[in-house]
Amino acid sequence: MTTTSSIRVGRRHELPPVAALLLAIGGNILAVAIVAVGLAGVAVAALAVFGPQLFAAF
Numbered sequence: 001m002t003t004t005s006s007i008r009v010g011r012r013h014e015l016p017p018v019a020a021l022l023l024a025i026g027g028n029i030l031a032v033a034i035v036a037v038g039l040a041g042v043a044v045a046a047l048a049v050f051g052p053q054l055f056a057a058f
Contacts, residue, residue, distance in 0.1 A: 015023070
């Protein structure tokens with residue numbers, strides 16, 4: 001390929017469809033895992049704060 005520009009530009013490589021699909025699925029699983037860990041942390045914190053009052057009510 002010949003060009004009149006003196007600036008070198010790297011070629012862009014596209015991901016194969018299977019790799020893109022796997023990355024999308026992996027990203028979604030990671031996002032769900034982060035949300036689940038966050039919710040578990042909130043649940044543990046709420047139990048630590050309100051747990052004694054809830055157990056005393058029963």
